[in-house]
Amino acid sequence: MKVAVVTFPGSNCDYDLYKAAQQVGADASFVWHRESGLTDFDAILLPGGFSYGDYLRPGAIARMSPVMEDVVQFAERGGPVLGICNGFQVLCEAGLLPGALVRNDSLKFRSHDVRLRVERTDTLFTSDYEQGQVLRIPIAHGDGNFEADEETLQALESDGRVVFRYVDQDGEATDRSNPNGSWHNIAGIVNERGNVLGMMPHPERAMEEILGSTDGVGLFTSMVASLTPSHSNP
Amino acid sequence: MKHFRLEVRVTPRPGLLDPQGKAIHHSLNSLGWTGVHDVRVGKAIYLDLEAESEEAAVGEADAMCRKLLANPVTEDFEVSVVGVLEGAGS
Numbered sequence: 001m002k003v004a005v006v007t008f009p010g011s012n013c014d015y016d017l018y019k020a021a022q023q024v025g026a027d028a029s030f031v032w033h034r035e036s037g038l039t040d041f042d043a044i045l046l047p048g049g050f051s052y053g054d055y056l057r058p059g060a061i062a063r064m065s066p067v068m069e070d071v072v073q074f075a076e077r078g079g080p081v082l083g084i085c086n087g088f089q090v091l092c093e094a095g096l097l098p099g100a101l102v103r104n105d106s107l108k109f110r111s112h113d114v115r116l117r118v119e120r121t122d123t124l125f126t127s128d129y130e131q132g133q134v135l136r137i138p139i140a141h142g143d144g145n146f147e148a149d150e151e152t153l154q155a156l157e158s159d160g161r162v163v164f165r166y167v168d169q170d171g172e173a174t175d176r177s178n179p180n181g182s183w184h185n186i187a188g189i190v191n192e193r194g195n196v197l198g199m200m201p202h203p204e205r206a207m208e209e210i211l212g213s214t215d216g217v218g219l220f221t222s223m224v225a226s227l228t229p230s231h232s233n234p
Numbered sequence: 235m236k237h238f239r240l241e242v243r244v245t246p247r248p249g250l251l252d253p254q255g256k257a258i259h260h261s262l263n264s265l266g267w268t269g270v271h272d273v274r275v276g277k278a279i280y281l282d283l284e285a286e287s288e289e290a291a292v293g294e295a296d297a298m299c300r301k302l303l304a305n306p307v308t309e310d311f312e313v314s315v316v317g318v319l320e321g322a323g324s
Binding site for chain 2: 060
């Protein structure tokens with residue numbers, strides 16, 4: 001499985017993502033944001049960071065990068081795209097995912113572990129998790145407050161497109177366990193077709209016991225499993 | 235061609251939580267300005283651009299807002315002409 005890790009000026013989790021992909025056996029390569037021709041890849045990963053210094057709005061300038069035209073086309077063909085943190089913000093700005101990520105309600109940059117509940121295991125990103133499983137994965141963001149208009153939010157819930165939710169240790173989605181004010185504790189969503197996932201927490205930083213958690217591994221092994229030839233459906 | 239100076243005001247949509255506005259509101263109240271009932275924080279972007287007419291200049295800025303300067307999910311925008319420099323820069 002060949003995966004592309006797109007690097008924008010200001011990306012800072014690109015190497016972590018690259019390593020995470022390699023760890024689960026994927027053949028990862030970096031793609032600079034000015035490049036085009038992403039046809040060679042089985043999946044595209046958009047890393048966290050502060051592309052273009054978060055100027056104007058997080059992700060707003062990166063979304064205009066030449067590579068994003070290819071990312072949009074790849075996603076529209078059904079190719080799997082994963083955006084983490086700033087990558088999630090870029091996907092929303094690009095219109096590949098609904099809604100927007102605005103300033104945390106606390107106005108603080110939050111950098112700590114959170115608990116996430118897996119809401120769906122029938123996506124190509126979460127098949128190796130258990131339904132309702134509670135993961136421990138770090139967040140590190142100042143603009144992770146997921147907002148959308150009422151109609152969009154209701155549709156996300158009724159269509160079951162919320163994949164991860166911030167919860168407490170018991171798996172309950174409480175206000176206290178919500179680190180940024182996101183509506184309904186939303187931490188990650190998929191598009192209608194299910195091939196584009198955006199999430200604020202960093203699974204690529206939860207890949208090794210020595211770093212405190214291996215709960216991120218399942219996300220990458222799920223992707224590999226869904227994309228290896230014996231599983232793939234054209 | 236004329237040069238126009240435009241002001242684009244981008245503000246959080248009504249109903250959307252504006253944590254910055256809330257923090258400033260709180261601070262103003264605690265400084266004694268208790269009559270302040272609400273604060274919203276947006277940004278102002280100034281554009282100098284060349285166009286045939288005022289309408290054309292505003293039309294272009296409007297397109298820029300839709301494409302880049304504002305996020306329609308969370309922000310409203312307003313464009314106004316704040317200066318005209320006839321024949322400048324030619």
